[in-house]
Amino acid sequence: MTLPAKQKRELESKLQAYVGKPIGPPQVGRDPVNVPMIRQWCDAMGDGHPAYTDPVAAERSVHRGLVAPPTMLQAWILPGFEMSVETEAPRDEQQALHKLLSDHGYTSVVATNCEQGYARYLRPGDELSAETVVESISEEKATALGIGYFIDTLTTFRDQNGDEVGWMKFRVLKFIPQQPAQTASSADAAPAKPQRIRPLLGHDNAWWWEIVNQGQLPIQKCNGCGALLHPPRPMCGHCQSTDLSHVIASGKGEVYSFVVMHHPQFPGYEYPLVAALVELEEGTRLVSNLVGCAPEDVHIGLPVRVCVERVDDELMLPVFRPAS
Amino acid sequence: MSSPLKDAAAIVGIGATPFTKNSGVSELQLASECVAAAIADAGLAPTDVDGLVTFSLDTNDEIEVARAVGIGDLTFFSRIPYGGGAAIGIVHQAAMAVATGSARAVVAYRALNGRSGQRYSQGVGGDIVTSDLIHWSWYMPSGLMTPTSWVAMFTQRYMHEYGAKSTDLAQVAVSTRKHAVNNPAAFFHGRPLTIEEHQASRFIVEPLRLYDCCQETDGGCAVVITTPERARDLEQPGALIRGVAQASAADQEQMTSFYRPSIATLPEMDLVARQVYAMSGLSPDDIDAAVIYDAFTSIVLWQLEAFGFCSVGEGKDFVQDGNLEVGGRLPTNTHGGQLSEAYIHGVNGIAEGVRLIRGTSTNQPAKNDHVLVTGGVGVPTSGMILGKLD
Numbered sequence: 001m002t003l004p005a006k007q008k009r010e011l012e013s014k015l016q017a018y019v020g021k022p023i024g025p026p027q028v029g030r031d032p033v034n035v036p037m038i039r040q041w042c043d044a045m046g047d048g049h050p051a052y053t054d055p056v057a058a059e060r061s062v063h064r065g066l067v068a069p070p071t072m073l074q075a076w077i078l079p080g081f082e083m084s085v086e087t088e089a090p091r092d093e094q095q096a097l098h099k100l101l102s103d104h105g106y107t108s109v110v111a112t113n114c115e116q117g118y119a120r121y122l123r124p125g126d127e128l129s130a131e132t133v134v135e136s137i138s139e140e141k142a143t144a145l146g147i148g149y150f151i152d153t154l155t156t157f158r159d160q161n162g163d164e165v166g167w168m169k170f171r172v173l174k175f176i177p178q179q180p181a182q183t184a185s186s187a188d189a190a191p192a193k194p195q196r197i198r199p200l201l202g203h204d205n206a207w208w209w210e211i212v213n214q215g216q217l218p219i220q221k222c223n224g225c226g227a228l229l230h231p232p233r234p235m236c237g238h239c240q241s242t243d244l245s246h247v248i249a250s251g252k253g254e255v256y257s258f259v260v261m262h263h264p265q266f267p268g269y270e271y272p273l274v275a276a277l278v279e280l281e282e283g284t285r286l287v288s289n290l291v292g293c294a295p296e297d298v299h300i301g302l303p304v305r306v307c308v309e310r311v312d313d314e315l316m317l318p319v320f321r322p323a324s
Numbered sequence: 325m326s327s328p329l330k331d332a333a334a335i336v337g338i339g340a341t342p343f344t345k346n347s348g349v350s351e352l353q354l355a356s357e358c359v360a361a362a363i364a365d366a367g368l369a370p371t372d373v374d375g376l377v378t379f380s381l382d383t384n385d386e387i388e389v390a391r392a393v394g395i396g397d398l399t400f401f402s403r404i405p406y407g408g409g410a411a412i413g414i415v416h417q418a419a420m421a422v423a424t425g426s427a428r429a430v431v432a433y434r435a436l437n438g439r440s441g442q443r444y445s446q447g448v449g450g451d452i453v454t455s456d457l458i459h460w461s462w463y464m465p466s467g468l469m470t471p472t473s474w475v476a477m478f479t480q481r482y483m484h485e486y487g488a489k490s491t492d493l494a495q496v497a498v499s500t501r502k503h504a505v506n507n508p509a510a511f512f513h514g515r516p517l518t519i520e521e522h523q524a525s526r527f528i529v530e531p532l533r534l535y536d537c538c539q540e541t542d543g544g545c546a547v548v549i550t551t552p553e554r555a556r557d558l559e560q561p562g563a564l565i566r567g568v569a570q571a572s573a574a575d576q577e578q579m580t581s582f583y584r585p586s587i588a589t590l591p592e593m594d595l596v597a598r599q600v601y602a603m604s605g606l607s608p609d610d611i612d613a614a615v616i617y618d619a620f621t622s623i624v625l626w627q628l629e630a631f632g633f634c635s636v637g638e639g640k641d642f643v644q645d646g647n648l649e650v651g652g653r654l655p656t657n658t659h660g661g662q663l664s665e666a667y668i669h670g671v672n673g674i675a676e677g678v679r680l681i682r683g684t685s686t687n688q689p690a691k692n693d694h695v696l697v698t699g700g701v702g703v704p705t706s707g708m709i710l711g712k713l714d
Contacts, residue, residue, distance in 0.1 A: 197469070199461030230583065231462045237575075257481035257587065259473055260530035264446060266467060272530075275468040277477055277582050285583055287477075289466045295530070300484045317465050 008140070011104050015097070015149065018134045023153070024092035026131040029076045033126040038068050041075060067121040073157055073166045076122070077130040097134065097151065101174045106148050113171035119164055127160040135169070148175025194267030195312045204234050209316075211246070215308045217318040218246040219284050230284040251306035252323065253280040260295045268312060274298055278320055292321040327567075327603045333419035334555035334562035334713050336429075337366025337548030338675040343511060343666035346440040347542035355384035355435035356392040358544035362431055363393070366548040367559030373548070375400035375427030377417045379410045379434050379669060389433070400427035404570075406578060407444075408617060408700025410434075411670025412708045416568045418549035428550060434671040435544025443540050444471055463580060471619065472537055474579040475702060476529040479622040482588040483531060486637035488625065490531060492644075494522035496621040497535045497663055499648040504660025507686045511539055512664040536621040538662035545671040547678065555713055562713035563681040566694065567604030571595035572704035579702045588637075590623075593630035593698070596707040601632075604709045606694060608632040611709065613680050613689050614654050614696040615673035618661040623701040628654075631696060631707075650687050658687040670699055677710050 031037065035053075042052050050057035051067055058066045068076075090096035098109065122128070138150040155168040199209055211218040220232040224241025235242050258276040265271050274290040276298070289311075290298055303323035311317045339361025341347070341354050355378075363370055373395045376386040386401040400421040404410035411434075418430035438444065447469040463469055468477070482488060501517040504510035517535060525534035555562035573591035575584050584591065601607060608631060616627050625639030633654055634642040648656040659665045659676035666672050677697040679685045692712075699706035 196467070197464040199465055200457040201461075202458050205458055205461060231459075257477050257484070257582075259468070259476040259480060260527065261467055261470075261473055262526065262530070263472075263528045264470065266447065266469070269467045273467045275466045275473065275477070277481075277587075287463055287466055287468055287580070287582065300481065311465075315465060 007104070011100070012139075014100060015137045018093060018097050019137055021093060021134055023094040023097075023132045023134065026129040026158075027077045027079065029128040030080070031076075033068050033076060033122045033124050033128070035066065035124055037075070038066070038072065038124075041069065041072055045069075063121060065123065067123055068126075070118040070121065070166070071116065072122075073116055073118065074130075074155075074168060076128045077157070094132065094134070094153070098174060101149065105176050106174045108146065108148075108177045109172055109174050110145060111170070111172050112150070113169070115169045116166060118166045122159075122165060126165075128157055128165070130155050130157045141173075143173060143175065145173065146175040146178040148173050193313065196268040196315050196317075197266070198315065204232060207246075208232055211248075212308055212318055213316045215316070217249040217251055217306045217308060219249050219280070219282055221245050221247050228282055228284050230286050247282070249280050249282055249306065251280075253278045253304055253306070253320070255279075255290070255298065255300055255302040255304060256285055257300060258290065258298050260298075276304070276320060278304055286318075288317065289319045290321070291319050297322075329419060329423055329565075329568065330603050330605075331552065331564055331566060332423035333549050333565045334552050335415070335547050335565065335674070335678050335710070336550055336555045336558045336560055336562045337362040337364070337368065338546070338678050339363070339365050340509070340545045340668075340672060340675060341435070341543045343509060343541050343543040343668070343672070344439075345511075345540075345542060347437055348440075351382075351435050351437050351441065351544075352384050352388055352392060354437070354542070354544035355382070355389050355433055355546075358435055358546040359389055359395075359431050359433050360393050362433070362546035362548045365560060366429075366550075368429060368548065370394040371396045373429045373431055374398055375418065375421050375430030377402045377404070377414045377421075377430060377432045379403065379407070379414065380405040381407060381410075381669075382434055382436070384433075384435055395431075398427075400430060404706075406700070406703040406705070408619060408669045409703035409705035411617065411674065411699035412568060412697060412706035413570045413699060414671075415547065415549060415565065415674060415708055416570055416706055419565050419568055422549055422551050428554065430549045431546050432549060432671070432674075433544065433546035434669050435546075436669065437542045438667055439540040439542050441542070445537075445540060446470070459578065459580075470529070471579065472529045472532055475620045475623060476532045477580075477582065478587050478626075478702070479620070480531055482622065482626065485586075485588045486640065488622075488640040490523065490533065491519060492625070492640040493532075493536050493621040494519045495643040496618070496624045496648065497522050499643070499646065500618065500657045500661040501664045502649060503658045503687045504664030507660050507665060510660040510665040511541070512660060517664075532620060532622070535663075538619045538667045539664075541666040541668060543666055543668050543672075545668045545675055547671070547674050552713055561682050563678040563695075563710045564713040566606065566709045566711040567600035567602070568706075568708035569596050569599035569603065570704065570706045571599065576704060578704075581702070588626075590626045590630050590701060592703075592705050593627055593701065593707070596698070596705060597631045600696075600707055600709050604694075604711075606709055610694050611654065611696045612691040612694055613658065614656045615659070615661075615677045615680075615698070616656050616696070617670050617673065617698045617700050617705075618657055618663050619667070619700065621663065624656070627698055627701065631698075650689050655687065655689040658685045658689070673697055677708075681710050681712055
């Protein structure tokens with residue numbers, strides 16, 4: 001999806017107004033070129049060249065003293081985390097340019113190229129500043145990532161004497177993110193229909209759900225004392241027996257309590273959703289849903305009957321319907 | 325036989341962060357701020373503290389809090405499980421620690437980004453990582469997976485058995501809000517609520533409406549506990565712990581004890597009540613004010629019954645006629661409660677209990693000899709009676 005032709009022309013004329021302009025006053029390095037930052041950078045990069053960190057070896061080298069790795073060039077003028085914090089009001093022309101594109105739907109950005117050139121090695125004590133100019137903005141391009149514009153900037157780095165010490169060309173693509181459904185390969189992969197949250201199955205409950213999957217409602221039974229137990233447990237709380245089996249419930253019961261759920265709404269469930277605490281005629285209670293009955297017609301004492309039903313694509317659940 | 329824990333500890337400091345919907349800081353920062361504030365309120369230095377206790381749910385490790393606040397050596401640290409049920413449980417731990425000499429001064433704390441971070445209202449589904457997922461699996465497939473839905477199930481049955489109405493629940497919300505209106509720290513400071521507004525608010529889970537439910541809050545709250553002997557030397561009037569207890573009752577589940585003969589009562593809170601009255605030698609008639617855990621309005625009725633302020637089923641009558649307001653029989657949740665001040669898992673209620681004893685509540689009742697403070701409902705829980713330190 002892209003802009004109508006007229007809007008696109010207007011956007012592109014606004015874009016071109018940025019070309020050739022500096023993005024703002026020169027950025028000034030927060031610290032002079034210094035040994036601790038060099039050492040940390042070399043540690044991070046795994047660069048063990050002695051000219052960067054060993055004063056004695058550096059003195060004996062062609063440099064006649066410590067120098068900074070040339071590829072640290074941009075590190076000396078980076079403004080820190082501040083640059084990654086989005087603000088309502090753009091802080092410079094580059095941010096204004098990006099905002100202009102974001103406002104037209106080109107919301108994503110990716111860096112695609114970076115080239116640097118170096119006029120001389122930097123030494124501890126050098127004080128850097130850098131001026132960035134928007135060098136060019138491409139016509140609209142269709143890329144694998146989406147439709148967008150390439151923006152090239154040229155940054156010129158100068159030392160305390162105003163002499164150029166290096167430059168950097170940086171290219172970003174500012175683009176409309178591709179919708180997955182628009183790509184041919186994923187056109188037929190419709191998003192999966194949300195499902196209800198599954199029970200986690202373990203030793204103490206998996207058998208119960210297996211019987212439900214066969215269309216029946218089981219109740220755990222203690223073979224020691226005959227007690228019926230729900231929810232199932234690994235030991236009978238009445239006689240401490242672990243000799244446990246089950247009976248199949250008749251399926252008859254009545255509503256002991258119930259709720260009608262409105263908020264929050266979870267994917268995979270239909271609202272308003274009635275959950276009932278049903279007392280089975282065998283005497284145990286369980287929580288499930290009440291279906292086939294308007295929420296306003298549910299009341300405590302309502303006779304109900306179990307129906308083990310498929311409630312979404314796969315999940316079998318013993319739900320209840322009014323008995324009449 | 326008298327309990328060795330009776331009158332064996334006092335709360336000597338309280339501290340809190342601002343209560344907000346988006347703190348913009350880490351939970352550890354909230355914890356550190358409220359712990360430091362409580363220590364300062366007590367007139368102690370961080371190095372005077374040698375014990376820390378919090379909720380199992382809290383993400384702020386004791387040692388992280390200790391390092392951040394500058395608390396040095398620790399000789400006691402402990403955690404209490406089961407959500408808001410831990411609220412007074414942490415005081416219970418601290419009281420036992422100072423009474424036995426395991427520690428000299430213990431800070432009990434709870435800090436959470438409850439609105440901007442993980443929200444309890446969003447339920448137990450999804451990427452839950454608790455070990456009791458099998459337990460929740462009896463409820464998640466039916467969609468019963470939020471605190472409101474669990475409490476609504478008990479509430480419906482209670483209303484059925486005793487004839488309580490939604491307008492009775494509204495009395496709790498409205499009286500609590502009156503208190504918050506006067507409390508600058510409360511989210512609903514200056515914003516009153518009427519019965520009609522309560523009745524017009526949307527259902528969250530029938531029969532519970534929006535204003536039957538507490539808020540979600542970013543914030544932290546902490547209290548300092550030490551022995552009565554040390555407490556007498558400190559800056560603030562100590563709040564003496566007259567009786568304190570934890571309880572889990574038969575056939576207890578976490579929020580879903582649906583399988584007991586009756587689900588319209590709170591056996592675990594009955595057990596707390598029996599213990600704190602026995603330990604303190606006090607009775608309901610001795611209690612002048614209360615901070616009753618109010619994650620939902622209905623649970624206040626059941627606790628009024630559990631602690632014997634009225635008979636079972638009569639909570640709906642007790643809450644009428646301004647009984648929960650200043651000047652009424654039992655001024656309750658004078659800070660605005662969790663419904664209207666903030667939801668810091670009940671620990672902000674402990675601070676209010678201490679203020680009531682000190683006489684510094686923004687809604688201070690005239691008589692304040694004994695104050696009841698309770699922990700969360702529907703889970704293994706806790707409670708205490710505070711009194712004045714002579």
